[in-house]
Amino acid sequence: MSGDDDWWTSSNEAVLVSLVTPTDAGVKTLDTFHPEYTNNIFGEKEQIFGYKGLRINLQYNASDMLPNLKVSYKKKYQPTADEEALDINDVLSEFLPEVAFQKQSDFETRLKSIPDNWTPPGTLVTSFSSKDGEYEVYRGKITDPAVRQLLNRIQILVPFFVDGGTPIDLEDPDADRWTIYFLYNKRPLPNQPDKFSYHFAGYSTLYRYYAFQVPTEFESKTPTDTPTFTLDGDFDLDTLPCRTRISQFIIIPPFQQKGLGSRLYSIIYQQYLKHAPTVELTVEDPNEAFDDMRDLADLAFLGKQPEFQALKIDTSIEIPEEGRAPNNIVDQAAWDACRKKFKIVPRQFARVLEMYLMSQLPESVRPGLGAPEDEEDEEESGRSSKSKGKSKEKALPKPTPEDEHTYRLWMMLVKRRLYVHNRDALGQLELKERREELAKVFAGVEFDYARLLIKAEEQSKLAQADGETADEGEQEVPATPSAANGKRKLDDVEQTEGDGAAASSKKARVERE
Numbered sequence: 001m002s003g004d005d006d007w008w009t010s011s012n013e014a015v016l017v018s019l020v021t022p023t024d025a026g027v028k029t030l031d032t033f034h035p036e037y038t039n040n041i042f043g044e045k046e047q048i049f050g051y052k053g054l055r056i057n058l059q060y061n062a063s064d065m066l067p068n069l070k071v072s073y074k075k076k077y078q079p080t081a082d083e084e085a086l087d088i089n090d091v092l093s094e095f096l097p098e099v100a101f102q103k104q105s106d107f108e109t110r111l112k113s114i115p116d117n118w119t120p121p122g123t124l125v126t127s128f129s130s131k132d133g134e135y136e137v138y139r140g141k142i143t144d145p146a147v148r149q150l151l152n153r154i155q156i157l158v159p160f161f162v163d164g165g166t167p168i169d170l171e172d173p174d175a176d177r178w179t180i181y182f183l184y185n186k187r188p189l190p191n192q193p194d195k196f197s198y199h200f201a202g203y204s205t206l207y208r209y210y211a212f213q214v215p216t217e218f219e220s221k222t223p224t225d226t227p228t229f230t231l232d233g234d235f236d237l238d239t240l241p242c243r244t245r246i247s248q249f250i251i252i253p254p255f256q257q258k259g260l261g262s263r264l265y266s267i268i269y270q271q272y273l274k275h276a277p278t279v280e281l282t283v284e285d286p287n288e289a290f291d292d293m294r295d296l297a298d299l300a301f302l303g304k305q306p307e308f309q310a311l312k313i314d315t316s317i318e319i320p321e322e323g324r325a326p327n328n329i330v331d332q333a334a335w336d337a338c339r340k341k342f343k344i345v346p347r348q349f350a351r352v353l354e355m356y357l358m359s360q361l362p363e364s365v366r367p368g369l370g371a372p373e374d375e376e377d378e379e380e381s382g383r384s385s386k387s388k389g390k391s392k393e394k395a396l397p398k399p400t401p402e403d404e405h406t407y408r409l410w411m412m413l414v415k416r417r418l419y420v421h422n423r424d425a426l427g428q429l430e431l432k433e434r435r436e437e438l439a440k441v442f443a444g445v446e447f448d449y450a451r452l453l454i455k456a457e458e459q460s461k462l463a464q465a466d467g468e469t470a471d472e473g474e475q476e477v478p479a480t481p482s483a484a485n486g487k488r489k490l491d492d493v494e495q496t497e498g499d500g501a502a503a504s505s506k507k508a509r510v511e512r513e
């Protein structure tokens with residue numbers, strides 16, 4: 001160590017990604033942004049040694065994402081026997097294709113040779129328009145060289161934006177199991193309305209796993225009766241039942257917060273709903289931002305489906321004084337059938353249904369954004385007005401005994417799932433502690449649902465204001481709690497449930513699907 005801190009630079013600040021487009025004079029910068037993370041590239045501390053005034057400009061041609069790296073600095077540390085300045089090109093060569101290291105003049109020449117009728121690789125899946133323009137979604141396999149090339153150019157975005165995310169190994173012999181969706185903004189060329197330029201906005205990678213199917217009771221279960229499974233020469237592996245898993249999902253910063261992530265997710269979901277071999281669409285290590293986006297998109301879609309709407313709390317059920325919560329609060333067979341039909345993994349389906357059922361609770365008992373720390377365990381106290389977190393401006397109806405009964409059934413439905421989900425941890429506690437712990441987890445979940453339902457309402461208004469063209473994946477949202485009296489940092493339920501990772505990490509909320 002030199003002991004001279006001036007030679008250290010924050011790698012997150014030094015790296016600047018620029019989206020450029022060719023002009024007669026060279027290139028024009030359209031957008032710039034910094035990465036969120038560089039720890040996977042430059043080390044845990046996200047610091048680079050050996051430079052003053054360091055700038056690492058990663059330029060991308062906005063359409064085909066041809067990269068070009070420009071490293072500049074005011075001063076470089078003179079190497080000593082102990083230390084030397086980091087070789088930035090060397091470090092980045094592991095994450096960028098060779099073409100990124102060509103001279104700026106060669107980069108510019110190459111951009112000029114890109115035809116003005118260039119279109120993204122893969123097959124056009126769908127297009128949509130929103131307030132800020134036209135978008136197209138393309139799909140392709142890694143085995144398509146053009147898809148592979150584009151992916152190879154942009155994979156550095158994974159360590160830049162997904163905490164703990166690693167790029168796909170393009171040499172993987174199973175590479176054909178990957179499908180990539182690209183989101184592109186399509187803009188008419190000035191004075192040439194029938195010609196367009198394409199601007200990369202984001203992408204998602206999906207992987208297919210073989211899904212073992214438990215034989216139904218009508219099928220033979222004995223080995224001798226089971227037909228032998230052989231693959232003849234023409235057998236198409238793509239027809240086997242599979243779980244399709246969203247692995248990476250990125251909308252680049254200039255395109256974030258415009259509803260595009262939700263739309264891309266919904267489009268992908270609709271694709272796999274129609275894809276016969278896919279039995280479930282799963283997500284690999286979603287982070288909180290993705291979880292929110294997915295919850296809202298699933299809620300908006302499912303909330304419109306008659307089979308889902310038909311899943312109701314059976315209010316005729318009596319609540320036992322003691323012992324286990326009833327297990328038929330929602331018709332289990334209908335629950336299973338609906339979940340399978342919509343190819344949603346059990347935990348996600350249960351969460352979205354609980355949220356939906358919460359939005360349907362009578363107003364007098366519907367939870368809002370109160371401070372959970374003020375709440376007692378409702379089940380214990382018998383007090384059931386959930387309106388304490390609701391708007392103080394609006395007088396709420398007094399809950400009837402029926403309202404209270406419905407709320408308690410809903411609470412039992414949620415607690416039952418949470419108990420099963422946390423059985424190992426909770427089972428080690430004394431009964432009293434167990435009830436307290438479960439009540440705490442429940443309060444966090446309830447708060448989270450209230451927060452999400454309010455967001456759902458806001459998003460629906462935004463989408464309407466945008467005048468977006470709807471595709472099948474985008475539907476209106478169900479009724480939501482009417483008000484919030486301020487947001488509070490939510491206790492991470494999954495952490496309470498045993499995952500100690502940082503809240504913003506992609507690993508923070510690992511789905512056990």
Ligand SMILES: CC(=O)SCCNC(=O)CCNC(=O)[C@H](O)C(C)(C)COP(=O)(O)OP(=O)(O)OC[C@H]1O[C@@H](n2cnc3c(N)ncnc32)[C@H](O)[C@@H]1OP(=O)(O)O
Binds near residue numbers: 250259260
């Ligand atoms: C499986 C995995 O890969 S997990 C990792 C997920 N990826 C990352 O974290 C990488 C970095 N981040 C991203 O790529 C993006 O931010 C994503 C994918 C997480 C979200 O994409 P976005 O396009 O920003 O999502 P979207 O715009 O739909 O929703 C984000 C916000 O915009 C709001 N919004 C939704 N629609 C609109 C709209 N029409 N106009 C304005 N804002 C909108 C949402 O309410 C949401 O608000 P919030 O920030 O308060 O929650």
